[in-house]
Amino acid sequence: MQLKISQRFFSIGDKFNIVDQNDQPAFLARETLFRFRSNCTLYDLDGRELYTLEYKFLSPFGGCFIRTFDSDVGMMDGRFHKPFVQKWRFELEGKKYILRSGGYKCKIFEADANWKYVDKSNPIAIIKKKVLKLADTYIVEFDEATLPRHMAALMGLWMDSRFHKEKH
Numbered sequence: 001m002q003l004k005i006s007q008r009f010f011s012i013g014d015k016f017n018i019v020d021q022n023d024q025p026a027f028l029a030r031e032t033l034f035r036f037r038s039n040c041t042l043y044d045l046d047g048r049e050l051y052t053l054e055y056k057f058l059s060p061f062g063g064c065f066i067r068t069f070d071s072d073v074g075m076m077d078g079r080f081h082k083p084f085v086q087k088w089r090f091e092l093e094g095k096k097y098i099l100r101s102g103g104y105k106c107k108i109f110e111a112d113a114n115w116k117y118v119d120k121s122n123p124i125a126i127i128k129k130k131v132l133k134l135a136d137t138y139i140v141e142f143d144e145a146t147l148p149r150h151m152a153a154l155m156g157l158w159m160d161s162r163f164h165k166e167k168h
Contacts, residue, residue, distance in 0.1 A: 001144045005029075005156040007136040014040065014160070018153050027153050039064075040157050042150065051092075051154055055161065064158065066092055076158055089115055090158075092151055097124075099155065104129040106159055108147070125152055127159050136160055 002021040007014055014031040027050070028043045039054040051073070056063040066074035074092030089111070090097040096111040107123035125142035140156045 001142055001149070001152075003140040003142075003149065003152055003156060005138040005140065005153065005160070007160070009135040016157065016160075018156075026149060029153070029157055040161065042153055042157065050150060053154065053158055053161070063088075064161075066154065090155065092154070095151075097147075097151075097155075101159075101162070104131060106155075108142070108155060110146070125155070127156055129159070 003026060004019050004021075004023075006017050006019075008017065014029075016029040017025070018027040018029060020026050025045055028045065028047070029040055030043075031040045039052050041052045042050045044050055050068065052067045053076070054065045054067055056065070063077045064075070065072055066076065074090070076091075077089045078086065085100060085102050088099040088101075090099055090108075096113070096115060098109045098111045098115065098117060100107050100109070106127040108125040108127070109120060109123055110118040112118055124146045125140060128139045128141075130137040130139065138156045138159055140152045142152045
């Protein structure tokens with residue numbers, strides 16, 4: 001399965017179209033402007049709010065809370081790993097994942113209860129940033145049996161925030 005997350009070029013605030021590999025709409029997303037803490041909300045196609053990524057204020061590693069209707073359901077937390085390689089923990093709906101990035105490519109692995117890799121040799125998803133595009137575009141390749149679509153979309157939106165640290 002593949003999701004393409006494309007930022008709208010002419011918009012006030014970040015707005016994203018999220019489509020599947022057949023260019024069929026999957027989700028919508030937008031950043032909320034004029035807030036103390038910036039956030040990005042994922043919507044279904046009917047405009048219902050699914051999840052909000054609320055970025056932690058002054059978080060050096062780009063951490064965020066994942067909320068739905070004002071209750072916390074997950075988190076994203078950064079960790080220093082090695083030079084030129086960053087590592088984050090992602091938890092949502094009781095499932096844990098480790099994200100490793102060395103630039104414009106991020107690999108996602110399943111994690112156990114103690115935040116250890118389940119299988120470090122097999123990523124369950126890969127997020128890639130398309131470099132030569134006018135508007136930011138990310139491709140999330142994943143197996144829907146292992147990683148639900150909404151989690152893949154949230155990880156792709158979060159990846160956009162990592163490349164725009166000055167805004168978040």
